[in-house]
Amino acid sequence: MIPRTVFEPEHDLFRESVRRFLETEAVPYHDQWEEDGQVDRDLWRKAGAQGFLSPTVSEEYGGVGADYRYNAIVNEEVSRLGLNGIGWTLHSDIAVPYIEHYGSPETKQKYLPGCVSGDVVTAIAMTEPGTGSDLQSIKTTAVADGDHYIINGSKTFITNGQHADLVVVVAKTDPDAGAFGVSLILVETDSPGFEKGKNLKKLGMKAQDTSELFFNDVRVPKQNLLGKEGEGFIYLMQELPQERLSIGVIATAAAESMIEQTIDYVKDRNAFGKPVAAFQNTQFKLAELSTETAAARCFLDRCLELHLDKKLDTTGASQIKLLTSELQNKVADECLQLHGGYGYMWEYPIARAFADSRVQRIYGGTSEIMKLIIARDLLAD
Structure with a gap:
């Protein structure tokens, strides 16, 4: 290694x-x-x-x-x-x-x-029932009323939604200004008019509380505004590289762990009178996955170094998120296959890892959005 x-x-x-x-x-x-x-x-x-x-x-x-x-x-x-x-x-x-x-x-x-x-415990409320990656189209509003904002709207797929005591809410303070009308406002979850919806049931990440949130005339002091009014979209873009790097960190560690689990399994599991590890297909698959993951690890660590120097840009963060989340899913699929029928049983860690992996290609910006960001940079004049 x-x-x-x-x-x-x-x-x-x-x-x-x-x-x-x-x-x-x-x-x-x-x-x-x-x-x-x-x-x-x-x-x-x-x-x-x-x-x-x-x-x-x-x-x-x-x-x-x-x-x-x-x-x-x-x-x-x-x-x-x-x-x-x-x-x-x-x-x-x-x-x-x-x-x-x-x-x-x-x-x-x-x-x-x-x-x-x-x-x-904190959460960040970006996604809405009618919007995903398109943050400029959010409908939640924060209307100024003296020294307060009055927030109305709803959010969904909010991680830590049940446990959260404090939520960073992405809201429109100027609905007619597009991206320049977005602001970030802190809302305490015991505020009158704030409501936590049901804990959503998911394909994977089953121990993670993920909720709908509802805002019905929630009054929040203006001092809870983060930064300047109307600059929330800029702040979101500035912070996304770290979010995407974190997804890459998780993805690469998960891929390495799944490979280790699978190596242990194929050494112990016999088929046709010999260990599954003795078959050339098993050896070639593991060699391929290990090599690709090692390469991803090198790129990830370089991105970590750049981030520490405040030099990781949007394109680099998008590349590491795209590469590692897609690789994590490939590793999950191939390693589950090498487990055979037992890989489909929930009691085996590989089954859980397979289910947990899928969302990595969605949150933090979908793989398709990552490709758009990378392509725009490549083709820019």
Whole structure:
């Protein structure tokens, strides 16, 4: 295996602590969480106490001011163990950074310490029943009323929707201004008029709470505006590279884990009087998948380095998201096939990994959207 150079020795120690925590506090309970449709809320507080939530938040606001590599380690270990129902990536890598980067000092002081401790779980409400990747077409509105906004609308497919205490809401403050009328507003989920819908049942990610959210004349103080009014779409575009990089981190770790599981399985499983690993087809398939995943890992780690230097652009992030999410699904399919009929049984990790993989090509921007972004850059004058 090609050694990784993006991490330092202190990162290895952090990885070991994350792995031990997950093996003790999450792995034994994950089956039940899949039945429940959400993880135990106390897991968040336990993770916060260990420093696993939002490690990039500065010490001033209760964090440790670490760089994104610590987020990546948490994501890799969660993915490696197949614990895809834990919504930490959405919280630490996607929602909390909006508060970090665009919140006022007062807003940061109010919310960030709880985000780090696990007392505050966050979500981001972008997708609506009638819109997916087309964020300019959202219908949720935030109308100014004195020192408040009045928010009306609905959102769907919201990760952490049931557990969330605080939601970054994407809303139109000027419905006639297109992308320039989009703003980001923080809404506390105990606000009058806010309602959490049912916990949605999904193909995969079964332990992850995913909800509909409804806003009926929800009054929110104007100081809950993140950044400037009308610049929300710009902020979304600025933060998307990290979101897509995080998806790539998860995808690559999942692919590696599935290959390892399959190697162990084919060594032990016999067919026609010999181990499945003895067949040339098995050997060639695993060689192919391992090589492609190793190549993806090298590209991913380079993107990690660029991101640490604030040089990962939209095209690069789109490329790593497209490459790794598609590869994750290919690996899931091929590895399930090598498991034979047992691969289709839910009790086998490969079956769960297969189901969990599919959404990676959809959220964070579909593969088709990634191709459009990449092509526009390639063909630009």
